[in-house]
Amino acid sequence: MNQPMSTEPVTESHWQDWLAWAAETGVEVPDSPVFARARAAVWDGSEFVALEVQRHPEMFAELLASGDLFRTYGPGDLDRALTQALAGVDDEQALARALRLFRRREQVRIVWRDLSGEGALEEVLEDLSELADCCIRQALGKLQDWTRAELGVPCDAEGRALEMVVLAMGKLGARELNLSSDIDLIFAFPERGEVRDGPRALSNEQFFTRLGQRLVQALGQQTVDGFVFRVDTRLRPFGESGPLAMCFDAMEDYYQSQAREWERYAMIKARAVCGDAEDIAQLEAMLRPFVYRRYLDFGAIESLRELKRLIAKELYRRGMDANIKLGPGGIREIEFIGQAFQLVRGGRDAELQIRPIREVLALLGERELLPPEAVRELDEGYCFLRRVENRLQAWRDRQTHTLPEDEAARERMARAMGFADWASFAPVLAAHRERVQHHFDEVFAPPSGEDEPADHEHEHELAALWRGEYEREQALALLAESGFVSPESALVHIDAFRDTIERKVSRRGSERLAQLMPLALPIVAASEHADLALERVLRLLEAVARRTSYLAMLVEHPCILSQLARLAGMSPWFTDRLSRQPLLLDEMIDPRRLYDPLRREGLDEELDVLLGPVDPEDLEQQMERLRQFAQGNMLRVAAADLTGVIPLMVVSDYLTEIAEATVTRVLELTLAHLQARHGRPSAIPGEGSGFLVLGYGKLGGIELGYGSDLDLVFVHASDSMTAMTDGEREISNEQFYARLGQRMIHMLTTRTPSGTLYEVDMRLRPDGGKGMLVRSIGAFAAYQDKDAWTWEHQALVRARPVAGDPELARRFAEVRREILCRRRDPEQLRRDVREMRAKMRANLDRSGDGRFDLKQGPGGIADIEFMVQYAVLRWAADHPELADWTDNVRLLDTLARIDLLPGDTAENLAEAYKVLRAAYHRSALQEQPKTIADDQLLDERARVRALWCELMEECG
Known part of the structure; x- marks a missing residue:
């Protein structure tokens, strides 16, 4: 739009006064159409400038002479x-x-x-x-x-x-x-x-x-x-x-x-x-x-909603709808939108702790917390309204946010904004304000039709039930009508919860529950396993009730209640985990994210976002963010697992990648901390850290389950006993790597407000619990060559690098292959494996009283694992491809392909292994002992026992 050439007669006379002064004093006036248009626009839009230039002509002359007006x-x-x-x-x-x-x-x-x-x-x-x-x-x-x-x-x-x-x-x-x-x-x-x-x-x-x-x-x-x-x-x-x-x-x-x-x-x-x-x-x-609260503070939305109500009420009282700052669709509404997200999420996402609203909006778009169209329209609206605000105030250098009423001022306002007249300007302004108000209403919309309670009769009835206003028979009938199979049990749980919670919560908490329960009860009742879901959801609400922000979060996002009821009915794992760590409720806001667990690249990107803003020396905050990361991603895997979004056999892949990403980041943080103090270890081959984390057991075998420990072994690349780090506060390489290992274990296992990251078992290192925490690769190789027991070579079958120096990982792979491919006496090997299995079963088998131990019982998972390890150690000398893999399924596939086991043994073991693993996973999600009834999975267990007898016992 072209700037109209029109000026106020009064302000134009001020310019003529300045020109007369300039002529008298010999001040040169710029002679260009560009200057003339700019001067006319300024004098038309600002009586303040026109007066100041008239009263202080030398000031304007100096601004012209210095060139400051134009740069x-x-x-x-x-x-x-x-x-x-x-x-x-x-x-x-x-x-x-x-x-x-x-x-x-x-x-x-x-x-x-x-x-x-x-x-x-x-x-x-x-x-x-x-x-x-x-x-x-x-x-x-x-x-x-x-x-x-x-x-x-x-x-x-x-x-x-x-x-x-x-x-x-x-x-x-x-x-x-x-x-x-x-x-x-x-x-x-x-x-x-x-x-x-x-x-x-x-x-x-x-x-x-x-x-x-x-x-x-x-x-x-x-x-x-x-x-x-x-x-x-x-x-x-x-x-x-x-x-x-x-x-x-x-x-x-x-x-x-x-x-x-x-x-x-x-x-x-x-x-x-x-x-x-x-x-x-x-x-x-x-x-x-x-x-910025450490938790997700959805209570802030209600507070800002109430503040906006008070402002709107005051504006209505004063008749100030024309106020472009505080009125409908004004600047304040845009700021409220950004600041609502900052108050809610800024404690968890430090990058949101910024001040300029346009930067906040852009970040909300990047985080996908606001749709791209909303971000664009809010940003455009903000820029337009701020320009209007400046032009209102430029006229007389007065603080005003109210659009003019008289015609001349309106026309002047329109011209200052680059429009021909008020008639062309007003609709554009109105459109911006309407879009801003629409987005404001979207963000701050009262939950569950708060403004129209008369249209929600059933919700109103459940609110009365929650307040205890119905007789028992009425309450039971309402619960049965709502969908509970056992309304008597449901009423007992609701009454017990109400009685318990009234003694625990504040007045604000009671108000939040009064909003929440009429929303929660019909959602839970409509879920597939309503009675189980009710008991578990109420247990969660009792755990978080004193933190009213979580209650506000559920009120603001009923979709969380829907996902919660669905998953709680399937497994107590969710509500128990959420009761301990309510921060994880955030993971349930977006169902698309909840049922779409991340793979390794996405996990690393999420860690970058979570840990990027944290001070490198803030160990406590680093540990908290790592725990939130791991727990949130495990929750997503479990949700996708239970609902069949991902197949059972890749569940362990997801859980293993979460652990790998976590351990890798712990190593990076720990290395950075120690190198800042002591420098890098010297005399290390290559450019890497010279440190390697080995995963054994389920981690090494890419078979992690929910709540699995991490079996870790640490090795380093330094073979010199005298080598030192290259920093000002030098220490020996051995000390450096020992401290590195100790700090990693501390970061992984220390209990913080968010719990532990992982339980870590280091007993598979050379010499077990009595051995050094970190050994050189040379010492590790020598131990495996000369001192390791057969069971330690069995463990090596499932060992692989999970984090650390790539060059050292290659050296480890060579050591592992050399040990696994060693030629062994088959009979001695069979005896060693069989004896170790017997010892393990004697100490760990929890079968009995009508229950079967899925892992340690005869015909269970451990029997299959031992047979696979025996086969690798027996035949890898002639078939080195058996040393390529660490997971049981691919090792069984390899054994089947090269036809080393009789008949269909490998295929039968693989099939039984998958069935038993599935039952093991389900037990974990039901938070039950890893056992099944004696009359379950009889065929699979019998097949594994028969194959064990044939392969390991040589039964007739």
Whole structure:
């Protein structure tokens, strides 16, 4: 759209006054159509600029001569210009005047670039924010020096001189300041104490209060030169009744115990403008847990919904629908959308802990939390509305967000936005606001038709049942009608849950449950196994009821209840796992994600997202994120497994890849930590770490189940006893790798609020529990060659690298192949394997009392594994391809292909193995002992026993 050439008669007369002054003083006026069009647009859109140029003609002449009107400022330009403007300022009156003259010049420049179209929106907001930052920083610097000279120096207990930290809130905090905005500031100081070297006794609080008052006056007081920025300090703790400046400890107490929910919303954009860097870091670390909860905080949505209701009510009362900031489809609604997701998810996703709303929206699009179309429309709406806001305020440099009512102002507004007239501008504005309001309503829509309860009769009846308002017979009839097979049992569970929960939860918790239970009961009743699902879902709700944010999450996302009821009816594993780790409820929000578990590449990408923002030295947070990663992905595998989305035989592939990705990342984090302290080990072949993690047992065999331990062995590539690391704090290679192994085990096994990552068994290393935690590959090879028992070579069949140095992995593969392909006495081998199996069965078989141990019982999984290991060790010397694999299924396939076992033995063993493994998995998901009734799987067990007898016992 072309900018119309029209100007207000009054403002045009101001330009004529400046031209007359320029002619008298010999100032050259740019003679170009581009300048003329830009000047006309600015004078048409800003009476403020026209007046300031008329009253201070030399200022505009200097802007023209310097070229600043026509260029984009670079980093530091404003700061350097203000430093020069304040040179020689030595008292508050001179400071006030210099700041106001500087602001006047820069404000005229910024409005010019905005209205002329030379400055993009991003530039305008950045310049305005940087102008405020510079004025705050440099004014505070001078005022602090002067106040210290008058009152003394505020110090901490160790005598360190303290500085004031100024937090910018709102648009300034996000560096999104508009053309005539207040600046919201909070003043803080690190520590209570006394002012030293002053004329009289004074506390630090008194000093910083006085300093804050001086800063507010220097920036906000109206003088003959105007003001710099209107300053609002009411967002501080306790508002206007609170101290102007507060120490960190007092602020922490306030935000932990007394702050209101809207203060979390406000604090999202808080940014320290000035202060000591270490003090700022301390304050930010203290505030972060207040703003961003560790868990998914869906209670924030209801809080913001209520805040929006109050704003809408106030606007309606005042008749302010024309307010483009607070009205329907206004700027505030866009900010609420972004900040709702930040409050809900920012504790889990640190990348969401950012301030500018456009960056937030873009990230929500990347995370697929908002549809691409919504992100685009919200971003376009935000840019359009911010430009409208700036043009409203550019007219007279006044803080207004209300669209004009008189015709002349409307036409001027339209022209400033690049439209021919109001009639062409208004529909575009309305369309943007309608789209914004639509997306706002989508995000903040009340759950379950909150606005129309009369249309949900059944829900209303279940709400009454939950409140205990029905007689027993009425309640039973309603539950039977709802779909419960045993309404008596269902009523017992509901009554018991209500009685228990009333003693546990707060008033807010009771309100949340009053919303949730009428939603939950019909959803559970409609599930396939309603009675089982009800008992298990109620157990979960009891576990999370004190954390009302989880109840809010379920209210906001009834789809979670649907998935929960479905899966809980199939297996108690889900509700038990979720009861221990409610953070995992997040995994159930999106059914597409829930039933689509990730493979290795996707797992690594998810780890990048989770761990990328974490401080490399924050071990606790690293461990928490790793546990959330592993548990969330196991939950997805279990959901896809139970519902048949993935076949049973690939379940272990998924679970094994989760473990591999986890162990690999633990190794990377641990290596980075130790190398930062001690450097890299020296004299290591190749460019790798010289460290290798071997997976044995189920991990090595790619056969992990739910809750499986990890059998690990660590080896390193250093053969020198004297080699040292190359860092400043050098240690021997042996020490380095021992610490590496110890820290890895610590990260994997330590119990955190999210539980353990994996249980780890290191007893398969050379010399077992008495052996060194980490051995060199040379020592490992020598042990396997000369000292290992037959059962250790059996274990080697299922050993493979899962993380670490690729070169060392190749060396291990050579050692393993050489050992497995060794020629052995078949009879001695058979005796050794048989004796070890007998010992294992004697110690581990839990069969009895009518139950059969799926793994250790005669004809169970372990018998098949031992037969496969025997076959590999017996025939690999002649058939080295038997050393290619570590998993039983592919080893049995290989044995069948080369026809080493009699008849259909290999095929029969493979079939029985798959059936027994399936039963083992199901037992894990039902959280039952890994046993079955004696009368189950009789054919498979008998076949395995017969094959064992034929192959291992040589029964007649």
